Amino acid sequence: MEIDRILLTQEQLQTRIRELGAILSAEYAEKTPVFIGVLRGAVHFFTDLTLQFSHPCQYDFIGAASYGDGTQTSGRVQLTKDVMTELKGRHVVVVEDILDTGLTLRFVTDWLKSKQPASLKLCVLLDKPERRRADITADYIGFTIPNEFVVGYGLDYQELYRNLPYIGVLKP
Ligand code: 5GP
Numbered sequence: 001m002e003i004d005r006i007l008l009t010q011e012q013l014q015t016r017i018r019e020l021g022a023i024l025s026a027e028y029a030e031k032t033p034v035f036i037g038v039l040r041g042a043v044h045f046f047t048d049l050t051l052q053f054s055h056p057c058q059y060d061f062i063g064a065a066s067y068g069d070g071t072q073t074s075g076r077v078q079l080t081k082d083v084m085t086e087l088k089g090r091h092v093v094v095v096e097d098i099l100d101t102g103l104t105l106r107f108v109t110d111w112l113k114s115k116q117p118a119s120l121k122l123c124v125l126l127d128k129p130e131r132r133r134a135d136i137t138a139d140y141i142g143f144t145i146p147n148e149f150v151v152g153y154g155l156d157y158q159e160l161y162r163n164l165p166y167i168g169v170l171k172p
Contacts, residue, residue: 007150008143008167013125014048021052023092023140032056033044034117035082038108039063040162041097043152045125045142049095051172060085062112066104079108087115097154098126099134099141099165102134109136126150126167 024033037046039061050059063081089139092112095166099105105122113120123140151157152164161168 002171003151003161003164003168004151004171006033006166006168007145007148008042008153009124010165011155013142013167016133017045017048017125018052019142020056020142021049024049024123025052028053028057028091029055032058033060033091033093034058034060034085034087036092036094036112038094038096039081041156042125045097046095049123052164054056056069060084062108064108066107067114075101075103077104079111080108081139083112083115087117089113089118092117092120094120095120096122096124097137098128098150099124100128102132102136105138106134106136125153 035050035057039070050057060083061081062083063079064077066077066079094109094112096105109120109122121139124138125139125142127141127144128147129144136147149159150167150168150169152167154162156162
């Protein structure tokens with residue numbers, strides 16, 4: 001497998017992430033939000049996005065797995081790591097790489113809502129609305145993309161390609 005083409009360049013990613021950071025900075029100026037990154041695909045998006053947030057905030061991480069080693073969802077979601085922060089009464093922003101079928105984020109957001117945060121919003125870098133199976137929409141979206149399997153900037157295929165600085169489409 002190799003990269004067929006670049007869908008989003010490093011520059012396009014960084015420009016859009018600066019915009020998202022400005023939007024979040026305006027909306028959460030006084031709220032000391034807890035940014036929760038979903039491991040592991042969101043790592044680069046999480047760090048770049050939070051560096052663009054210009055007010056006090058906290059970090060935490062949650063682990064969830066739904067894909068096996070292939071490119072199709074297994075449909076089953078498993079929590080692999082819970083958050084450490086007390087979320088009751090807090091303003092939570094979940095930061096995820098991609099919203100595809102929505103099964104992972106449906107599970108993760110239901111889990112986090114049970115901890116009674118004051119608010120919970122969802123920020124995703126990529127949205128693939130064509131494949132949605134769960135009833136969920138993101139509050140902040142970097143890019144809406146077509147139904148293609150993408151890698152890079154945290155996203156993997158069989159655990160590889162996460163360190164590409166751009167988002168690319170794999171050769172079929
Ligand atoms: P969902 O539960 O929404 O179907 O999928 C969420 C997870 O599936 C993402 O966090 C990501 O790990 C994986 N995923 C979905 N679409 C893609 C894709 O196009 N490329 C890669 N590498 N992973 C994907």
